[in-house]
Amino acid sequence: MVELLLGLVVLLWFRTHLGHVGLVQGLIGLAIAALVARSAWKVARWRVDRFVITSARVLTVAGLLNRQVSMLPLRKLTDMSYQRSSLGMLLGYGEFVIESAGEAQGLRRVRFLPRPDELYLQLSALLFQAEGVLSVEEY
Numbered sequence: 001m002v003e004l005l006l007g008l009v010v011l012l013w014f015r016t017h018l019g020h021v022g023l024v025q026g027l028i029g030l031a032i033a034a035l036v037a038r039s040a041w042k043v044a045r046w047r048v049d050r051f052v053i054t055s056a057r058v059l060t061v062a063g064l065l066n067r068q069v070s071m072l073p074l075r076k077l078t079d080m081s082y083q084r085s086s087l088g089m090l091l092g093y094g095e096f097v098i099e100s101a102g103e104a105q106g107l108r109r110v111r112f113l114p115r116p117d118e119l120y121l122q123l124s125a126l127l128f129q130a131e132g133v134l135s136v137e138e139y
Contacts, residue, residue, distance in 0.1 A: 004039040008032065051113055053123050060110055072107045074126060076100045082116050
């Protein structure tokens with residue numbers, strides 16, 4: 001959204017401060033339409049992307065026209081952390097960094113996850129349950 005708003009401000013400023021040459025006005029109008037279309041595409045892609053946690057695996061499903069599914073069995077997950085930037089804390093998103101047993105995989109970084117605190121706790125509970133460790137709530 002920030003990209004869209006800044007782009008619109010800049011393009012509208014150019015549109016009002018440049019001469020009324022038909023070609024320049026047309027190109028700026030085209031750039032505005034492209035910026036809005038690009039933002040709509042990103043929002044549509046974001047709305048269909050999914051991060052799924054089951055008792056056996058972690059999956060990401062991404063793509064609007066071409067679907068891509070990445071999967072990692074929980075037993076192969078060796079390390080996991082999540083990060084939240086200041087903007088992420090303000091807007092409610094975070095990023096997971098997942099390590100597996102020395103293998104390159106498609107779930108290395110999962111960006112822009114909503115409610116990362118809740119998801120991290122759920123995934124940790126599943127991992128500890130799989131290892132036979134009591135969760136914090138069971139103490």
